[in-house]
Amino acid sequence: MSSNTVLVTGVSGFLGSHVVDQLLEAGYKVRGTARSTKVSHLQESYKSFGDRFQIAVVDDISTNDFSEAVTGVDAIIHVATPFPGSTSAEAVLKGAVDGTTRVLDAAVVAGVHKIIITSSIVGLVSPSQLGTSVVIDETCSSDMTYEQAILPGVDPLVVYSASKALADKATWEYAKRHPELDIAAIYPPILWGPTGRGQVVDGPVSGTNKFIYALITGQKGRPVEPMNAGATFCNVLDTARAHVNALKLPKSDKPKRIIPNAGEYTYVRAVRYLARTRPELRDRLPVVDVEEQEIPPHATFDNTTAKAVGLNVYISFEETVGAVIDGAVRREKELGITPQI
Known part of the structure; x- marks a missing residue:
């Protein structure tokens, strides 16, 4: 047990x-x-924890002052970041980069040295490399630029990739100027899993879980969705564990860059698993007419560094899919949603 206070x-x-x-x-x-x-x-959501959980209001991470939020804390886990679609590309980039540097500035002033930052595997690799057989490890860096991300009609993945790449670059440049800081960064792939206690969800699912929920929504007799070039995942519970365990990593002269990655997946695997374990959902699943789905060429992410934060065994793809679907079905009933079959 620990009595330390962590800002998240x-x-x-x-x-x-x-x-x-x-x-x-x-x-x-x-x-x-x-x-x-x-x-x-x-x-x-957290009233049962009493004063062990406090809230600091920050409406805009790129402009708001973090000084009050960091006062009296022992460590910081910086997860917040804007996502493409809800705002402009410029705002996404500004939120990612300026939000990170504002947190670091406040930490330095408050004397908080232990900092964990959420990045992404796309902070280590450019979107053009995702569809190649390149092997990415903790020594890699993306070459994405601000100019690429603000081009008219640019893919949201490019915007997100650039935001993570530029924020990551800013983090490690900041660390060089402030060697007293003890920073670790976490680089997960796509995240799926159960809804968190404090998460705000308006529908059956939100965010990336929509990709899994799509397996039980849609026209009857539809084919399985094709695979994209990502093809690697991690359960959100494992990724959260990586952040929490990283608080105990000793300070290092080298950048601590942690890549949690549970491995490859296919939607065919998911459909077969759901049909076998949740027969009541069979009519909602897409048609599978192949033994296994072909995965396009894709980047491989070396997850060796994640062993340092206790990720030797990962929650499986099947267990992850089951948790998402079970939660979504439960939410459908709570919201009075009748599936269209």
């Missing part, structure tokens, strides 16, 4: 909510940042 940014989000849950379970106190519109939901 973005606690109403998918990953942030699970980081909070695991910190509280481990005995930490948590101060979470969230937009003012999310405060009442979070207060209700």
